[in-house]
Amino acid sequence: MIVLAGTIGAGKSSLTEMIANHLDSEAFYESVDNNEVLPLFYADPNKYAFLLQIYFLNKRFDSIKQALQNEDNVLDRSIYEDSLLFHLNADLGRATETEVKVYDELLSNMLEELPYAAHKKHPDLLVHIKVSFETMLARIQKRNRPYEQLDYDPTLYDYYKELNSRYDNWYQAYDQSPKIQIDGDKLNFVEDPAAAKAVLQLIDDKLAEVRNLHPVG
Numbered sequence: 001m002i003v004l005a006g007t008i009g010a011g012k013s014s015l016t017e018m019i020a021n022h023l024d025s026e027a028f029y030e031s032v033d034n035n036e037v038l039p040l041f042y043a044d045p046n047k048y049a050f051l052l053q054i055y056f057l058n059k060r061f062d063s064i065k066q067a068l069q070n071e072d073n074v075l076d077r078s079i080y081e082d083s084l085l086f087h088l089n090a091d092l093g094r095a096t097e098t099e100v101k102v103y104d105e106l107l108s109n110m111l112e113e114l115p116y117a118a119h120k121k122h123p124d125l126l127v128h129i130k131v132s133f134e135t136m137l138a139r140i141q142k143r144n145r146p147y148e149q150l151d152y153d154p155t156l157y158d159y160y161k162e163l164n165s166r167y168d169n170w171y172q173a174y175d176q177s178p179k180i181q182i183d184g185d186k187l188n189f190v191e192d193p194a195a196a197k198a199v200l201q202l203i204d205d206k207l208a209e210v211r212n213l214h215p216v217g
Helices: 011-023 039-041 045-067 079-090 097-112 134-141 156-173 193-213
Strands: 002-005 123-130 177-183
Touching: 002 011, 002 079, 002 134, 011 039, 011 123, 011 177, 011 193, 079 156, 097 123, 123 156, 134 156, 156 177, 156 193, 177 193
Parallel strands: 002 123, 123 177
Antiparallel strands: none
16 A cells, blocks of 8 residues: 655645556545535634544545555555644644544554554555645645635645645654655656656655565565
């Protein structure tokens, strides 16, 4: 199983589709377009931050179970990022201490029960897409979800900037599986076919390395 990581607008969904097509596997996407809680969160983050994160956590756990049915399936966001996202909201005063405690305990319990397979408890590879803050904002504007736009809420600027900056430390600290970081500014795989080919080759090489270190059987 391959899981992607990265900030809003990093290109996770695009790369998920590319990898799944390349490996002839299935892609599993974060519930966004049909997420009834997300617009509520953007309208009133103080009220809905906890509910939104519980919603995502539940959907993500379900996706993991579905994705395990075949080899090389790809998830467009990892469950390991959930703590980063929720603790950012908590630091911004959008969650109470009790909500943080309940959330952290629930996430810990779920991580202990992740059913990746009888012989492993973690994904085979995490692919982190690193993009600059400027690229992040440009992608958010281009995909034009109204509630994500700075015109809708100018305070989102600081939220997006802090979110993007926290991913550097998060990736450095991540140790749950083999990992690889893709420079989404240097390799604009979303718009450049040559960059997409180069990114897929990097992932192929990393998967080969992982499988040599951890052969099946």
